[in-house]
Amino acid sequence: MSDAYNPRIVGFLCNWCAYTGADLAGVSRARVSSSLHAIRVMCSGRIDPLYVIMAYLKGADGVMGMGCHPGDCHYLKGNYNARRRFVMLESIFKTLGLDGKRIGLWWVSASEGKRFAQVTNEFTELMKTKGPNPFREEMFI
Amino acid sequence: MPKALKMDVEASQGVKNFLKHLLESGKVKGVFALKKMNDSGAVSYSLITSVEELASAEPLMPLMPENAGQALSRLTVKEALKEPVAAVLRPCELRAFTELVKRVQGSEDNLLLISPICAGVFPLSSATDGSWEKQMASYAESSREGKIHPGVRKMCQACTSFIPGRADITVAFAGRKDTGSSCHLILDTPRGEEFAQGAPGTPETVEKEPAELAPLREARAARRSEVFKEIDVQGQKGLIKTFAPCLGCHGCMHVCPICHCVLCVFDSKMYELQPWSIESEPESKGGIRVPSGTLFFHLGRMAHMAVSCVNCGMCSDVCPVNIPVSEVFSMVGDQLQKVFEYVPGRDVEESVPSGTYKEDEFAGIGEQ
Ligand code: SF4
Numbered sequence A: 001m002s003d004a005y006n007p008r009i010v011g012f013l014c015n016w017c018a019y020t021g022a023d024l025a026g027v028s029r030a031r032v033s034s035s036l037h038a039i040r041v042m043c044s045g046r047i048d049p050l051y052v053i054m055a056y057l058k059g060a061d062g063v064m065g066m067g068c069h070p071g072d073c074h075y076l077k078g079n080y081n082a083r084r085r086f087v088m089l090e091s092i093f094k095t096l097g098l099d100g101k102r103i104g105l106w107w108v109s110a111s112e113g114k115r116f117a118q119v120t121n122e123f124t125e126l127m128k129t130k131g132p133n134p135f136r137e138e139m140f141i
Numbered sequence B: 001m002p003k004a005l006k007m008d009v010e011a012s013q014g015v016k017n018f019l020k021h022l023l024e025s026g027k028v029k030g031v032f033a034l035k036k037m038n039d040s041g042a043v044s045y046s047l048i049t050s051v052e053e054l055a056s057a058e059p060l061m062p063l064m065p066e067n068a069g070q071a072l073s074r075l076t077v078k079e080a081l082k083e084p085v086a087a088v089l090r091p092c093e094l095r096a097f098t099e100l101v102k103r104v105q106g107s108e109d110n111l112l113l114i115s116p117i118c119a120g121v122f123p124l125s126s127a128t129d130g131s132w133e134k135q136m137a138s139y140a141e142s143s144r145e146g147k148i149h150p151g152v153r154k155m156c157q158a159c160t161s162f163i164p165g166r167a168d169i170t171v172a173f174a175g176r177k178d179t180g181s182s183c184h185l186i187l188d189t190p191r192g193e194e195f196a197q198g199a200p201g202t203p204e205t206v207e208k209e210p211a212e213l214a215p216l217r218e219a220r221a222a223r224r225s226e227v228f229k230e231i232d233v234q235g236q237k238g239l240i241k242t243f244a245p246c247l248g249c250h251g252c253m254h255v256c257p258i259c260h261c262v263l264c265v266f267d268s269k270m271y272e273l274q275p276w277s278i279e280s281e282p283e284s285k286g287g288i289r290v291p292s293g294t295l296f297f298h299l300g301r302m303a304h305m306a307v308s309c310v311n312c313g314m315c316s317d318v319c320p321v322n323i324p325v326s327e328v329f330s331m332v333g334d335q336l337q338k339v340f341e342y343v344p345g346r347d348v349e350e351s352v353p354s355g356t357y358k359e360d361e362f363a364g365i366g367e368q
């Protein structure tokens, strides 16, 4: 892959933690990969697996979910539900021979601007090594 | 060993006699079973309340016009039955009903659940051309011999959950040598025993899964791995190959007993192509397929329900373009069920994995 290749990553960020964490990363001038296209959700529990599948099939090179650490969800159990959904997606991807490394879930609190930058950058690097999602050019989805 | 009632008639007649006794004695007010519809040859699940109508009931007829779990849900979703009803349904249908009850889509109150050790059902196409009837003799024979009948649904050939787990009464059918001239109703629960009191037949004790059933279990397990090998859904290429003929009729979803949502997003226009994507997508792809969203529909439905898939085979059976939907969903479901140590329909008190969680599980996820 040439250095110019910039993956497109869709991120579903919980309003109460990662989304604020992303703001903090900006305020503290951390370098954050420009690959991430953030979508704010009210809770990681609102990330319907359909969103992840849709982003993936429409050609996103990677899909990130981000939520509050276990025990910190504003709605108490949204992140636990999200965790099970990502476990399910992982299993389905594996059975169907799809690349499960292109999707994932991270806990990022509102005060973890640094962690937000770090996980986003790391994921971007991983997607760079993988190259574009083959579904990007697929007419039949 | 569980108690049983032995009858000196073949199994379907035995079940019919038993149902007749229940109805006549007033122990039940109705019978829910397959019934022949006039002279058309068609069968439908029906709630039967008179002994005359019971004459054309075919409780063990190897056809599944609808998953009975779905049919029972229709009867009990608004209100539980007020009077006792005996329901005869296959093991996968009972599992489906159990999954629906968990989702508050039905009630087991007042139901006496009767289910056979199942030898499989014929595809619905054989109901319309009548070919199932010609195969009945060989069906009964292979059932007695504990063999897979080659005419039954592929999913039935590959089903290893053919012994009902939570019926009140189990009809010993598949794999029993004696079913030609006699049969056993195994009384699994106190409720089953209570209803069987005074019914025609002699009390006995029998094993629910005797050694003579082992070859059938082995054959089914072997067939299951074969069936999963026959389908190709590996990666983008495999998925497209398998689902390319899909018309988007959503028949598979509508007959699926687990897919009960009234306002399913896939029935809405929510995920139709957006005007802007009609412009932008062809740029990178050279075009768009219409209808769009075929894989999205199948993978999305999978993510929502495959953990509860009961392997009934309805979806494959109705698919007009012969896509092996249930084979794919069962294969994916098997793996999901392993992850969550979940068996659909095992226990009505057990929560659906997507509706519950434990605080201390899957610890690695999120922390990386
Ligand atoms: S029944 Fe067959 S054609 Fe219709 S939506 Fe399902 S897979 Fe597609």
Ligand code: SF4
Residues within 6 Å of the ligand: B252, B255, B256, B257, B258, B259, B308, B309, B310, B311, B312, B313, B314, B315, B316, B325, B326, B329, B330
């Ligand atoms: S997905 Fe198919 S096999 Fe599974 S429960 Fe639904 S209709 Fe039955």
Ligand code: FES
Residues within 6 Å of the ligand: A014, A015, A016, A017, A042, A043, A044, A045, A066, A067, A068, A072, A073, A074, A075, A076, A077, A078, A079
């Ligand atoms: S509020 Fe952040 S994950 Fe629920």
